[in-house]
Amino acid sequence: MKNEYIPFPSQVKEIIQHTDIEYTFRMSFSGDVKPGQFFEVSIPKYGEAPISVSGIGKDTIDLTIRKVGKVTNKIFGHYEGNTLLIRGPYGNGFDVEKFKGREVVVIAGGTGLSPVKGIVDYFARHPEDAVQTTLIAGFRSPGDILFKEDFKDWEKTIKVIKTVDSAPEGYDGLIGMVTKYIPDLPLTDIPNTVFITVGPPVMIKFTIMEILKRNVPEENIWISHERKMCCGLGKCGHCKMDGTYICLDGPVFNYAEGKDLID
Amino acid sequence: MGYQVSREAADRVFEQLGQDYDVFAPKVFAGEGCFSDTDVIRYGKVNTLDEIEWERRSDYSFKEVLLAVNETLFYFTENETTVPSCGEKKILIFLKSCDLHALKKLDTIYLENGPEDFYYKRLREKASFVLMGCSETCENGFCASMGTNRSEDYDLYLRLSGETVSIDCKDPDLQAYFEKEDGKACDVTPGYVTENAEKVTLPKNLSVDSFAKPIWEEYGSRCIGCGRCNFVCPTCTCFTMQDILYRDNENVGERRRVWASCQVDGYTEIAGGVDFRKTQGERMRFKVMHKIYDFEKRFGYPMCVGCGRCDTVCPEYISYASLIDKLAKEEA
Numbered sequence: 001m002k003n004e005y006i007p008f009p010s011q012v013k014e015i016i017q018h019t020d021i022e023y024t025f026r027m028s029f030s031g032d033v034k035p036g037q038f039f040e041v042s043i044p045k046y047g048e049a050p051i052s053v054s055g056i057g058k059d060t061i062d063l064t065i066r067k068v069g070k071v072t073n074k075i076f077g078h079y080e081g082n083t084l085l086i087r088g089p090y091g092n093g094f095d096v097e098k099f100k101g102r103e104v105v106v107i108a109g110g111t112g113l114s115p116v117k118g119i120v121d122y123f124a125r126h127p128e129d130a131v132q133t134t135l136i137a138g139f140r141s142p143g144d145i146l147f148k149e150d151f152k153d154w155e156k157t158i159k160v161i162k163t164v165d166s167a168p169e170g171y172d173g174l175i176g177m178v179t180k181y182i183p184d185l186p187l188t189d190i191p192n193t194v195f196i197t198v199g200p201p202v203m204i205k206f207t208i209m210e211i212l213k214r215n216v217p218e219e220n221i222w223i224s225h226e227r228k229m230c231c232g233l234g235k236c237g238h239c240k241m242d243g244t245y246i247c248l249d250g251p252v253f254n255y256a257e258g259k260d261l262i263d
Numbered sequence: 264m265g266y267q268v269s270r271e272a273a274d275r276v277f278e279q280l281g282q283d284y285d286v287f288a289p290k291v292f293a294g295e296g297c298f299s300d301t302d303v304i305r306y307g308k309v310n311t312l313d314e315i316e317w318e319r320r321s322d323y324s325f326k327e328v329l330l331a332v333n334e335t336l337f338y339f340t341e342n343e344t345t346v347p348s349c350g351e352k353k354i355l356i357f358l359k360s361c362d363l364h365a366l367k368k369l370d371t372i373y374l375e376n377g378p379e380d381f382y383y384k385r386l387r388e389k390a391s392f393v394l395m396g397c398s399e400t401c402e403n404g405f406c407a408s409m410g411t412n413r414s415e416d417y418d419l420y421l422r423l424s425g426e427t428v429s430i431d432c433k434d435p436d437l438q439a440y441f442e443k444e445d446g447k448a449c450d451v452t453p454g455y456v457t458e459n460a461e462k463v464t465l466p467k468n469l470s471v472d473s474f475a476k477p478i479w480e481e482y483g484s485r486c487i488g489c490g491r492c493n494f495v496c497p498t499c500t501c502f503t504m505q506d507i508l509y510r511d512n513e514n515v516g517e518r519r520r521v522w523a524s525c526q527v528d529g530y531t532e533i534a535g536g537v538d539f540r541k542t543q544g545e546r547m548r549f550k551v552m553h554k555i556y557d558f559e560k561r562f563g564y565p566m567c568v569g570c571g572r573c574d575t576v577c578p579e580y581i582s583y584a585s586l587i588d589k590l591a592k593e594e595a
Contacts, residue, residue, distance in 0.1 A: 001379065001381060001384065002378070002381070003346060003381040003382075004378050004380075004381065005336050005337070005381065005382075005518075006337060006344055006346070007344075009342065042506075042518075044339040044342075044344075044506065044516065044518070045339055045506050045507070045508040045513070045516035046506055047504060047505070047506045048504055048506075048518075049534060066534075066535070068534045068535040072534060083342070200537070201537070201539075226533060226537075227531070227533065227539065228530070228531055228532065228533045228539075230502065230503050230504045230520075230523075231502075231504070231520075233377045233378055233380070234372070234376040234377030234378075235372060235373060235376065235377065235380055235500070235502070236501055236502050236503065236504070236520070236523070237500065237501030237502075237523065237525070238501065238503070238523070238530060238531065240553070240557075242471065242552075242557045242560075243557035243558070243560040243561035244561075245376065245377070247377075248376070248377050260471050262471065262474050263531065263539035263540050263545070263549075
């Protein structure tokens, strides 16, 4: 029988630096994978960390990694021309099919952009598949902005609001929380609009409050939960919320179902 | 249909069994208890029937035979991984009815929730279970309230009474060992308790709204977050991954899984420092709701088996049994 705990080697094809602490690792991988799914990425002898897929290419996946923990710190010292050990993909992921033919609004905070980036990529490449696509992406400061090159591409075909919480004097971009832009979003058909939001728990909470003020039905909102996941296999227990295992049943939830999940 | 054999014959059978099985049973470890001059009863390998503690409930459950406290998943050598072997012998586990019911909950998580667990399955497949009856209720146990005081799902039942050993065997492989001895056919029914000193009523109307009850903080405020309740629980199955490297050669190391407790700091903490349950009240609520509410919602039967070990071990004398009973009373 298959031993699901054994990771397999994946080659680091390319590294894209976003900030001082955030890099995207383009890794070799062939197989089915969806935006919002995650891999357990390991550095032998230091541990494993669950990382969302931030891009899907032909025989590659992107893993955007932030240097904030023991494992991720180590990954940064080990990448050059090397392989990382990974296992996955795990979780349900986003189903882009469900969003086609509708107005799509993606609202992401910080590294929360990673799990939804595959959706943004898709609609930026196929703008005709949605009535209208809007991305509201918030970052702490101009120095924390991720995927700068991708933003340039996205701006060509979809509506992009790139904002920062605060910035030094002289910054010429948008300043303000992502929630600031929701009341004025020009939406033509609210019952047919989908909202997809991922980010820190506090951001999600206030974002959803603003979305609901626009009379958007709860079933039109999609969220992704970030939790501790040691196994990704429904065994270790850390990610469980109520009777739901985020690693198996999530991390992507329709808000109408996901709203009752309490840690 | 059961039968009786002499103690002498049973000892011979047991010796024979030992050649093919590793036998695990509750044993008294004298002087190894938590406090000075106290014993602890936990699982260990036994070679004779005399080594087994037949009467008292073990302080720690049988689960560590199938799920080691600290289990090596694989060794790292350079870029290679090697999975440790798990021994040739079959496994025989002596346990009481409450624990035999707990086995079903372990199976649920490790074999049914997501893909089958490689490490659990390879041990589980070669394990057989020997029921030990209960002549009287144990401290804090409330098995009768949970309906776990009886079990029919054993491979073998054994009862010692003086020079006679009564047996009921349901497993043909084990039966073969006993057939070599002269036995007297007779009805053998496992002993079980019908009533406990501790009586618990399960609340029936729990829901997400129950999360906001003040009772969690009331009980949680006394909790020091030591996690002992999880470690003695026969149905708690959580673990955390842990990598280690060998000091003498840092190119070599191993990945382990070690028991984890939802009551202890760090259980929900993710990289970057976000902790989803900070207070002991929230953690108490998470544990209790899992045992009597959300596990059942997902799988169709409650998780807790009412063994009472968590109440016995708690250094703060927090009674989980009285907590759930109080929840039921609040509903009435």
